[in-house]
Amino acid sequence: MLPVLIAGAGPTGLTLAIDLARRNIPFRLVDAATEPFAGSRGKGIQPRTQEVFEDLGVLARLLAHGGPYPQMRAYRGTEVLGDHRLFEPREATDAVPYPNGLMSPQWRTESLLRERLAELGGAVEFGTPLTGFTQDADGVNATVGGHTVRASYLVGADGGRSFVRKTLGVDFLGETIETQQMLVGDLRLTGLDRDFWHAWPGGSGPLALCPLAGTDTFQLIAPPPDGVELPTLAGLQELVTAATGRADLRLTELIWLSRYRANVRMVDRYRVGRVFLAGDAAHVHSPAGGQGLNTGVQDAYNLGWKLAAVLSGEPDELLETYQAERLPVAADVLGLSSRLVERDAAEGIRRGKETDQLDISYRGGPLAPAGWQSATGLAAGDRAPDARLADGRRLFELFRGPHWTRLEFGTTSATPELTSQNVRTVVITEESVRASYGVPEGAVALVRPDGYLGAIEVSARAAHTVG
Structure with a gap:
């Protein structure tokens, strides 16, 4: 079977x-x-x-x-109204190696x-x-x-x-909101640079042309015309020209088009x-x-x-x-x-x-009953943070694979790194990593195969010293 x-x-x-x-x-x-x-x-x-x-x-x-999201540039016809970022870029840290959308x-x-x-x-x-x-x-x-x-x-x-x-x-x-509809499509065009996500917020509805990272195409987002489910390339050209007031923007190829209903x-x-x-x-x-x-x-x-x-x-x-x-x-x-x-x-x-979905937690669920919380706020059910070890490796490298990972926060490396019964045991001696997790010496953290904390085990005496 x-x-x-x-x-x-x-x-x-x-x-x-x-x-x-x-x-x-x-x-x-x-x-x-x-x-x-x-x-x-x-x-x-x-x-x-x-x-x-x-x-x-x-x-x-x-x-x-792929690549980062470009800044958005807003227009009124041919007039540039201003630029702004979809989100402010954040610096990578040892705990969060990929802080920005891709x-x-x-x-x-x-x-x-x-x-x-x-x-x-x-x-x-x-x-x-x-x-x-x-x-x-x-x-x-x-x-x-x-x-x-x-x-x-x-x-x-x-x-x-x-x-x-x-x-x-x-x-x-739930519901389908028929009054909220838009065209979404991929096309090629001339007359626009690829440095910005170009948007015309006024008119009959917002129109945007976003350069798709790693390609030579743009994603079109536009209000759908009346009486037409999916317009042709010529119909889209009329829509874009009317919304932008720019005759120099020429659509050359329509690759994919869909009508989105909320x-x-x-x-x-x-x-x-x-x-x-x-x-x-x-x-x-x-x-x-x-x-x-x-x-x-x-x-x-x-x-x-x-x-x-x-x-x-x-x-x-x-x-x-x-x-x-x-x-x-x-x-x-x-x-x-x-x-x-x-x-x-x-x-x-x-x-x-x-x-960014980094704060999603399964706390209080069937695999993460309420329990001890670390000095940095971590508890069973939370995402296990990344960290860099003294030898240059990252915790995410140790987590990678189908196994569970048992982190033993100790002061010596007498216990060898080993994998048995689908559990990889690693002794963490770096104080910086222990501080990042907010756990005392002697604590043990069990990381699930999907990178969430299954448990944090701390002796009563050790817990008292941190909290």
């Missing part, structure tokens, strides 16, 4: 497939589309997602192909994820739709590409119109028996803040190690923690993206730490 069947080969499904592949868990990754997605719909890779992609062996390629058009992100998956022996089966499934106590019977497949688990990562979610009968709670929806369940939902199949929200792709990637990152553990003999109850941990995160992100839309309309587009 196939251990895992994944429906949907976007960023969420690809992330899950990579995580399973590196854990030697067999799977099939199928997609109804006959070819890869060609657009830039999700173009922002948030700091926490960059850390996830580093662990999965993808980040270096993204950094090589721009990478979704088609390229997916391409690089497929490349990494191929290195691990996996591949996407395009043109292979999931058309039906039933489940029982022992597995899932699915019809895939006209053939029956028996799998232990099915994961629906098949987007906002998810066939898996609809077949399960899971409610998609959906703010999420499920009330991430799991039904042996079937799971992840990414846009579980939650869709405003593009404000660049949260959608990132939240889906982190759904998969949370689920992957748990599926692998249960398939390797751990109790099935571990899989219940997927919904318990990720559903509240999705609810918070929905609220954040909606608030950002309102704030952007009132104050102009600005971003801060609220969107």
Whole structure:
């Protein structure tokens, strides 16, 4: 029997497939589309997602192909009104190595994820739709590409119109705001430099042309014209000329175009028996803040190690923690993206730490009961910070891989670094690292495979000395 069947080969499904592949868990990754997605719909890779992609062996390629967000330049016709940054760039620190958002058009992100998956022996089966499934106590019977497949688990990562979610009968709670629509597309043009994200906020609606890092294309965001679902290149040219008042801006090629309708929806369940939902199949929200792709990637990152553990003999109850941990995160992100839309309309587009997803925590959840809190505020359920060791290595290097990591904060290195039973034990002798974590000598921190603190253990006497 196939251990895992994944429906949907976007960023969420690809992330899950990579995580399973590196854990030697067999799977099939199928997609109804006959070819890869060609657009830039999700173009922002948030700091926490960059850390996830580093662990999965993808980040270096993204950094090589992507780039920082440019400043926004606002116009009234041909008049420049001013420049501002989407967010103020922050300096990297030992604890936060990737503090700023990275721009990478979704088609390229997916391409690089497929490349990494191929290195691990996996591949996407395009043109292979999931058309039906039933489940029982022992597995899932699915019809895939006209053939029956028996799998232990099915994961629906098949987007906002998810066939898996609809077949399960899971409610998609929320609303579609028909009055909030926009065109989003990728095109080539002449007459604009690539140093700025160019925006015309007035007129019939905001129009923006953003140079996509690492490409020769621009992403267009514009109000849709009346009476036309998707305009042609000529129709877009008329729209751009009218909004900008500039006859020198000439659109030369339309690569991809979509009409976006504001959906703010999420499920009330991430799991039904042996079937799971992840990414846009579980939650869709405003593009404000660049949260959608990132939240889906982190759904998969949370689920992957748990599926692998249960398939390797751990109790099935571990899989219940997927919904318990990720559903509240999705609810918070929905609220954040909606608030950002309102704030952007009132104050102009600005971003801060609220969107970087570094502060997401599973505190108080089933795998992180309330307990001791360190002098720097860390507790079980929080993201484990990076740090640099005396030998030049980083903690993230030690965390990298499918294992748990046990950090023993001691004063000598008498205990060798070792890995056994999927736990890598490392003695941390550097006072700077201990201070960063806010723990006393003799403390032990257990880091989960997804980079969150599973526990911080401190003796009563040691805890008294710090607190």
